[in-house]
Amino acid sequence: MKRISLLLFIVCAFLLTSCNEAAKSDKQTQKVKQTEVQTKGQSAVVDKDSDPNALQVAQSLDDFKTLVVAIEAAGVEDALVNAGPLTVFAPVNTAFDKLPEGTVATLLKPENKGKLAFVLKNHVAPANFPVKTLEKNVRKKRKLYMASGQYLEVTKKGNDLYVGGTKILKSVKVSNGWVHVIGDILVPKDK
Secondary structure (H helix, E strand, O other): OHHHHHHHHHHHHHHHHHHHHHHHHHHHHHHHHHHHHHHHOHHHOOOOOOOOOHHHHHHHOHHHHHHHHHHHHHOOHHHHOOOOOEEEEEEOHHHHHOOOOOHHHHHOOHHHHHHHHHHHHOOEEOOOOOHHHHHHHHHOOOEEEOOOOOEEEEEEEOOEEEEOOEEEEEEEEEOOEEEEEEOOOOOOOOO
16 A cells, blocks of 8 residues: 555656746746747737738738748838738739849848848838728828828829839738838939
8 A cells, every 4th residue: 555655656746847948948948938029029929710811912922922032031021910001012022023123132131231221111111001092192292101102103004003103913901001002112212
């Protein structure tokens, strides 16, 4: 009987120690994840329940691989996941190919992070601009204020809308605003 009690005591002690170690491990994992989110920002938060935001939409489509690489290199991911509303004029991969040879590679270098961020901010309007609102801006001859501090003209030719001289190919509603797909880079004027 003493042996059974001793054996039972040892098994219980082992189980308690194991559970305690598992709880410590879970707490450490949670701290690491929390630190990662704090270090990386809001874009590091994984949310599979909400509708996708502008960054998540870009990350999910092959047509925006170059844009996503540029966003990450410039460190502006968090700006595209905030609650908004915001409007992103998202250039497809082929838009980057139209730039002079070597431009993208040069902009992706760490020492050019600020320049790249400035170019990308010229593709974001810190407001909600669905197609109807863009058309209203055309009629009223209003320009769009971009996160870069620059203004872009919105025009209409036939049924097609243009921003900064480039045609809007498609528009998609996202959880934090709108993504308008474009085929050119909206190169900002130097300050």
